[in-house]
Amino acid sequence: MPRFPTESFNNHAGSAVFLLRRGVFQSKPHPGMRYFRQCGSAGRKSRAGHRPKAVNYYDAGEMKVLCLWHATQQEVENIKTALPAGTEVVVPAPADYLSRYETTYADLEPHARDADAFIGWTVPTGILEIAEKLKILSWLHVGVDDLRQIGAFSLLAQRESKLANIAGANAIAIAEQGMMLMLALAKNAIIKHQMAVDGRSSFPVWGDESRSAMLQGRTVGVIGVGGIGGRVAKHAKAFDMNVLGVRRNKEQKAEGVDTMYGPEELHAVLTQSDYVVLAAPNTRETTDLFGRAELAAMKPSAFLVNVGRAATIQERPLYEALTSGRLRGFGTDVWWRYEFGRTFPIGWGSRLEIQRLPNVICSTREAHNADDVLERSIEWGIQNLIEFAAGQQLTREVNLEEGY
Numbered sequence: 001m002p003r004f005p006t007e008s009f010n011n012h013a014g015s016a017v018f019l020l021r022r023g024v025f026q027s028k029p030h031p032g033m034r035y036f037r038q039c040g041s042a043g044r045k046s047r048a049g050h051r052p053k054a055v056n057y058y059d060a061g062e063m064k065v066l067c068l069w070h071a072t073q074q075e076v077e078n079i080k081t082a083l084p085a086g087t088e089v090v091v092p093a094p095a096d097y098l099s100r101y102e103t104t105y106a107d108l109e110p111h112a113r114d115a116d117a118f119i120g121w122t123v124p125t126g127i128l129e130i131a132e133k134l135k136i137l138s139w140l141h142v143g144v145d146d147l148r149q150i151g152a153f154s155l156l157a158q159r160e161s162k163l164a165n166i167a168g169a170n171a172i173a174i175a176e177q178g179m180m181l182m183l184a185l186a187k188n189a190i191i192k193h194q195m196a197v198d199g200r201s202s203f204p205v206w207g208d209e210s211r212s213a214m215l216q217g218r219t220v221g222v223i224g225v226g227g228i229g230g231r232v233a234k235h236a237k238a239f240d241m242n243v244l245g246v247r248r249n250k251e252q253k254a255e256g257v258d259t260m261y262g263p264e265e266l267h268a269v270l271t272q273s274d275y276v277v278l279a280a281p282n283t284r285e286t287t288d289l290f291g292r293a294e295l296a297a298m299k300p301s302a303f304l305v306n307v308g309r310a311a312t313i314q315e316r317p318l319y320e321a322l323t324s325g326r327l328r329g330f331g332t333d334v335w336w337r338y339e340f341g342r343t344f345p346i347g348w349g350s351r352l353e354i355q356r357l358p359n360v361i362c363s364t365r366e367a368h369n370a371d372d373v374l375e376r377s378i379e380w381g382i383q384n385l386i387e388f389a390a391g392q393q394l395t396r397e398v399n400l401e402e403g404y
Contacts, residue, residue, distance in 0.1 A: 063389055064088040066111050068120025068127075070100040075378060079119070082382050084389055090115070117388065119381050123147075128155055136162040136394075138384040140377045142170060142227075143309065144398050145282040149339075153400045163398040164384035169376045170368040171227035174333070177367035178228070178277055178307040179235045181331030182220075184361045185303045186213040186275075191358075213274075213303070213328075215239040221246065221273035223266070223289075224280030224308055225254045232277050232307075233257045244269045270297040275305065282309035283403040292317040295327060303329045307367060310334040319352040322359055329359040333367045 064087075065079060071091050079089050092107035101121045108124060112131045119138040128134070137156065139147065144165055147153060156163055184190065188210065195201065202210035220236045222229045225245040233243045233256035245257035246269055253260060261269050263285070270276060276298060280286045290304075290313040298304070304327060306313060315336055321327035338347045349355070355362050380396070387394050398404060 062086060063116045063385075064090065064111075064114060065117045065119060065385060066108065066115040067091045068103055068108065068118055068122060070095070070097060070103065078378065079382055079385075082386055087389070117385055119385060123150070123152065128152055132159075134159065134161050136164065136385070136388045138381045139163060139165045139398075140381045141165060142167050143281060144404065145309065145311075148403055153403075157400050162388065162394060163400060164388075164394045164396045165398055166377050166380040166384075167396050167404075168227035169380045170370075170373050171231055173370035173373050174228045174279075174307050174367040175231035175235060176370075177333055177363070178232050178279070178305055181305045181307070181333070181361055182215065182275055182277070182303065185305070185329040185331050185359075186215060188212055190361060213301075215241055215275075218242070218274040219244060219272050220275040220277060221269040222257070223269070223276065223278050224286075225257060225260070226279065226281075228307060229277065229279035230254045230256070232279060241275075244272060266294065267297045270294060271299070273302055274299065275303050278304070278306040278308045278312055280308045280312055281404045282311045286312045288312070288314050290314060290318070292320075295321040298327060300326055301328050303327075303331065305330070306332040306334055308334065310336045315350060315352060315354070319350075319354055319357075322354065322357050327359075329361070330354070330357075331361045333363045333365060335364065 063083070065083065067076070067079070067089070069092075071079075076089055076091060080087070083089070090111045092103050095104075095107060097103075103120075103122065103124055105124045105126050108127050109130065112118075112127050114133050115131055116133055117136045117138065118131065118134060119140065121140045123137075128137075134156075137147075137152075142165055144153075144163065147163070153163075191210070192202075215236070216239055219242040220232075221244045222233050222236075223246045225233060225247040229245070229247075233245060233254060235256075236243050237256045243257050243259075245254060245260045246263060246266055247254075247260060248263060250260045250262040250265075266289075278290070280289070286309070288311070292314075295304075295317055304313075304318075310332070318327075318330065322330055335349045336351070338345070338351070340346045349364075354360055384394060384396060
């Protein structure tokens, strides 16, 4: 629980400079930041669906920032130090909580009404509606589909407020998780671990039941070559794989991708791939993207890995493919959400208990739970505010029409 009293933290720093230059979190740029600068910002220079008139809060020094979580004293100091002198940074009052990343309406209401900027992971019901002065929401997630579902997109668009995320902040961790799932599936990691625990070994050697698959010389199709998918492609090249990519603009090349395809050529990629990695965001175009036709286009010997959004795969066709021998294996870190008012009965996870199948390896949204990710998430969220305060184009502004 935070140990500082409820108060406004007035910033008296001399200039608005980037955190990496000031060494607030670390003394040298994190490799993830270098990666983002090199690859993550490609194609993002005109992403916004609207263009409110730029206001330079750096000169005015009058911006009020509300933290939407129970920030530590150090986190508050990092925000204060980064933003212009005169910026007011406020936090929820100390309270008992189950997760410090969540707050209630009562926690935020005293400051939300006149806040210029929000930064955080969650938004309590009703807070956006009363924040009539809000000009920017710095969302400390990569995915923004949750905001769309709760009506935040339309509200922000009506008020001509900006939305920025932290796209790329967790790309390294999630791409590594994707590679782990590929390797674990290929090498029968869970089965062979249990064999070792039980004191057993494979017999006969090279039998179909125990023989591992290989990555070297095989083809991987990366569906969604953004920050995560682009890094998966580079990792795959280190295993001497042939890499095929699918992205909206196939003319936009990516390091590590041998051939790029457009969305309309998806089936051409699936028929060639020994591994398919889904790294696409959840948008109207990608929801239920993978169904019976797509699974039927895949090789029966292929593996499917999902580190994007669960909603891109239809659950029943996937279950049928895994239990009929149509698909060799499945690895995932993301799961379906069956939400009230849209589905019945409601629930989270697999209704068909896909996680229990012997050819499935999974984790429960753990990919981002890794070293460096928390610090980088806050750091990049603050950079959104720095750019906004200076009247600059937001590097990670979300297009409210496209949904990413």
